[in-house]
């Protein structure tokens with residue numbers, strides 16, 4: 001056996017468990033061997049102290065001993081690495097204490113399964129969360145190093161596509177801050193989301209080799225690897241007790257290697273774990289084949305195995321059933337469930353109460369195979385009968401849906417599914433048969449309903465992952481009120497009829513730590529100056545800012561913060577896009593994935609309308625605007641890529657036109673990411689949230705803008721509805737069809753051409769784009785975009801065009817009234833408390849996971865610096881800390 005069997009303690013707990021036998025020689029890794037001989041191990045000041053001098057010393061030591069660099073030859077990147085290791089050391093102690101406490105405490109653990117995490121850069125957020133930022137700033141200053149420069153050296157881990165992946169990251173941070181026992185599981189992709197470059201206006205993709213210079217934030221755990229099987233066949237047999245059992249004979253076995261990331265909460269000692277799996281071959285190469293001289297074939301298996309975690313699939317809204325994608329989904333679900341089971345067995349010795357101790361959360365359907373995998377593990381590998389296994393599985397699992405687009409629903413062709421996962425297909429057939437039987441008995445539904453509910457789709461025959469997730473989950477939720485309503489009434493209507501109680505809404509949230517404290521320090525300081533620090537953990541208290549709404553000095557300070565942030569973004573634009581922008585102009589921003597339903601094209605039509613206005617009356621007194629867009633298109637999404645090209649071509653023409661006189665600028669910022677977002681949100685005046693109503697599940701960028709004092713122009717879609725409710729009609733620019741109006745318009749026969757015929761303004765814009773005004777070198781280039789609009793206009797741009805233009809006119813007027821705009825901006829930020837991820841996580845804890853907070857205490861860790869005496873006490877107690885920890889680990893409401 002090359003790996004620990006699954007009865008061995010799971011990695012997480014084993015690493016810190018006294019008495020866990022992990023040393024080659026059989027000695028107990030954590031028992032007091034070194035302590036007895038040489039006295040208690042000391043955590044030296046140099047290693048974990050948090051004062052300025054100790055930080056300086058630790059930094060220079062790391063530079064020298066870990067990076068092998070003297071100050072003379074150290075590059076900025078070396079210094080970043082040395083500082084990263086310095087911070088990591090200080091997280092690890094808390095992390096060990098956290099894991100230890102969870103092991104001892106009687107607490108339920110949230111296991112969050114997400115195929116994507118968009119974590120953002122780690123250095124600054126970790127410094128801030130663990131309370132080291134100020135000292136580190138000073139330490140670096142004293143060494144003559146610009147901390148900001150080091151922060152910007154970090155290569156961002158882009159292990160996600162967009163909203164869903166960032167939500168997972170915000171939620172992990174929030175769970176740690178709320179002291180919720182939680183572990184995130186995902187995939188450690190060798191290549192993250194592609195890098196976007198713009199060439200001649202077109203998007204081009206470059207591979208994202210984010211690991212090329214090493215990664216100080218992960219800790220490999222080779223000793224806790226697991227095995228994952230694929231393919232082959234199954235065989236039924238009767239065991240000694242005469243019980244029918246199934247054996248799976250796979251034709252491929254892959255190793256899952258865990259890498260742990262540390263997730264510190266803000267203002268608490270909790271440091272939770274994010275465990276990402278990397279796929280490895282069992283053997284480096286096949287020695288027999290190697291010795292025969294066929295070197296290529298000798299490493300084939302390794303290449304095959306490692307391809308599983310090689311690359312993140314770019315968001316593909318019409319999933320095309322790639323074999324490797326299914327392998328990814330199963331690989332990470334299986335690794336994670338084996339880990340959860342190992343952990344639970346170690347703690348409880350049996351699995352009967354797994355669903356009371358673990359809340360397994362599926363972030364969309366990508367890990368939905370977990371339903372069948374947990375059944376398989378319980379029945380085939382742990383000897384459970386079907387009914388008990390089902391009670392545990394269904395009781396443990398919950399699921400969030402993130403999209404309403406029917407074309408984005410995941411299905412897998414039966415042939416492919418059965419070939420890769422033969423045992424799971426059997427289990428799914430059995431789940432389906434029992435489920436449909438029960439439905440027939442209890443509800444006497446018609447055949448149409450049975451066909452819609454079935455996990456198996458006919459013609460072409462396929463496994464429907466959303467149906468599997470619905471059947472196998474104790475709770476199902478949408479991410480905004482409208483989205484949940486549409487799930488209940490449309491997308492999952494048949495399931496809602498069956499199990500209405502399983503459905504609930506959990507409006508998304510964002511973490512105020514990254515999205516203000518880290519990214520907008522000027523605003524954070526102004527708020528803290530007025531409110532103290534409480535808002536950082538209780539975002540609702542931002543409402544108290546309204547007490548200063550009429551205070552002239554405060555209003556001036558508010559404007560000056562925005563100005564400062566606009567200056568910083570302007571510098572970025574100058575450096576990266578070579579454009580000078582007017583700081584007095586309105587910064588009008590739309591940043592998100594490029595998708596037709598998000599209607600970046602509608603924004604472009606508005607820009608051309610403004611341009612035409614300026615051309616017609618060059619002396620018109622209009623409000624200067626800088627329209628900034630950013631976002632990636634899926635590489636295979638041709639229409640989205642053409643929209644990017646159009647925006648860039650419009651920018652080229654508008655920005656060069658002397659008639660415009662700098663009153664309108666169009667900027668396309670390449671390669672949108674979490675880090676670029678951190679630059680953008682603080683600098684925005686206007687936030688564009690203009691999706692066709694009924695399509696954006698929630699949106700979270702809308703919340704980031706609001707929190708940073710931008711005002712929204714938007715439709716009644718996703719969380720915009722709640723934003724408008726919070727700020728009031730007068731502080732939100734609303735336009736466009738409502739979701740039900742879209743449905744009515746379409747069912748009564750939508751004829752976009754009529755809008756073109758009847759609206760000269762619109763006609764002019766469309767004619768210009770279609771006739772090549774923005775693409776003289778290829779006049780027909782944008783014809784397909786315009787023809788689409790005139791013939792079909794799936795996302796009702798033409799119907800919403802005039803209301804949007806009119807609304808933008810109102811925005812302009814408001815912006816020109818500086819005092820009015822200042823009030824709107826303050827009110828938007830002050831009322832953003834509801835959108836804290838902390839509120840969302842509390843709701844998940846109460847309604848879905850039924851978990852509590854567990855306080856982590858480093859009793860003697862006074863501001864992170866222990867006295868000699870106390871250090872010795874803590875360390876020498878580690879191996880027998882259980883009593884103390886059990887007492888510490890008492891549960892309380894988050």
Ligand code: 26Q
Nearest residue numbers: 163164313315316319402479696697698699700
């Ligand atoms: C599917 C198949 C193959 C490859 C990739 C995919 C794939 C990957 C990611 C499909 C969809 C996604 C991501 C979806 C997503 O981000 N949805 C967004 O979720 C946010 C958080 O709930 C919401 O705020 C957004 O409204 C929603 O669009």
